[in-house]
Amino acid sequence: MSDKTPTGGEALHRLLTLELARVTEQAAIAAARLRGRGDEKAADQAAVDAMRSALNEVAISGTVVIGEGERDEAPMLFIGETVGKGGPEVDIALDPLEGTTVCAKNLPNSLTVLAVAENGSLLNAPDVYMEKIAVGPGLPQDVVNLANTPEENLAALAKAKGVAVADLTACILDRPRHAQLIAAVRETGAAIRLIGDGDVAGVIHTTDPEETGIDIYMGIGGAPEGVLAAAALRCTGGQMQGRLQLNTNEKRARAERMGIVDPYKIYTVEEMAAGNVIFAATGVTDGNLLDGVRFYRDRITTHTLVMRSHSRTIREVRAHHYVGSSSA
Secondary structure, eight states: OOOSOOOHHHHHHHSOHHHHHHHHHHHHHHHHTTTTSSOHHHHHHHHHHHHHHHHTTSSOEEEEEESSSOTTTOSSSOTTOEESSSSSEEEEEEEEEEOHHHHHHTOSOOEEEEEEEETTOBOOOOSOEEEEEEEOSSSOTTSSOTTSOHHHHHHHHHHHHTSOGGGOEEEEEOOGGGHHHHHHHHHHTOEEEEESSOHHHHHHHTTOHHHHOOOEEEEEEEHHHHHHHHHHHHHHOOEEEEEEOOOSHHHHHHHHHTTOOOTTOOEEHHHHBOSSEEEEEEESSOOSSOOOOEEOSSEEEEEEEEEETTTTEEEEEEEEEETTOSOO
16 A cells, blocks of 8 residues: 555545535534524525534545635635645535525425535536536436427437426426426426425436436526536436526626636536546435434434445435534
8 A cells, every 4th residue: 555645536535425424414404403594694604604614624625616606705615715624635516505595494405515526627617507407317428408499308308218208307496587498398298396496406306217206407507506416416327518607798707717718618517527526415404305404302313415426326324413422
C-alpha cells in the first residue's frame, strides 16, 4: 500500500459514504425542528448552518460549485466557498433544504441533498433556472431530447417502451410557467403527476417507474437541483438533459464569469456530473422517496439514501440519534 496521500478518484473511492449521510442528517434534523412553522427563511438558514458545520468536520478539501447562490447573495455555502477540514480536493453540489415552502407548510417531499465528486467534475453554473428532461435506465440513448417538442419526446418514449403514449405519466412542477407544457402533455393523452416542489426527487423517481409510476420528468426548475439530480442519476442510471435559462444579459454575464461560453448548450447527465460521484439525501418531511425526521422523547430518527456511481450501490440508512449522545 502506498503511503502517498490518495487524490482524485482514488481518494473519493475511500471516502466513507456514512460521513456524507451524517451531513444531510444533521441538516435535516435542524430543518425539521422548524417544519410547519410557516417560516421558509428560518428553516433554510437552520439547514444551511447545520450542513456547513457538518461539512467542516469531513476530511475533504471541498469547493461548493452548486450552492445557495453566488457570494454576494448567500452568506453561507455560496458558490466558491471552501469547506472541510482537509483531504482530497472535491467538488460539492448541495441544497441544504430542497422544498423550503413544503417544509414551512409541513407538506411532503422536503429533503436535504448533497453530492460530492472529483475536483472539476460537477457543472459550475450560476443560481438560475434550468430546463430539464429525464427518463429511467434501459432505454435507447438520446430517446428524449430538449430540442424536441413534448409531443415528440412522449411519442419516442412510448415507442421505446412498447406502450401507448396514454400509458405514460410525466412528472411536472406545478408552476404557472408550465401551463403550455401541461396543456401539450395532456393533449397527447399522457397522464401528469404535478408536484408542488422537490424536483430532485421527481427526477430520481423516473429511475424506477414500476414502483413510482413516473416515466419522464419535464419542465423548468432550479439549476442547483438539476446538477444534484444529474449526480443522483449517475448513481442510479437513466438519462437527463439540462439547459440553463440565461434569458437576461445579467444572467449571461454571470455564466460567462463561471466559464460558460454557450448560453444555449444542452448538457447531458455526464456533463453535469462526471467522474465518480457520491450522492446523499435525507428526508425532512415524509415523501415518496424518503420518510421525514421523527422526534421522540429520547431519540431522533432519520431516513437517508446514499449512492455511489463507481459501484452503483444504493444504501438506505435509517439512523437513531439518541438525545445526549456525543456522536451523530
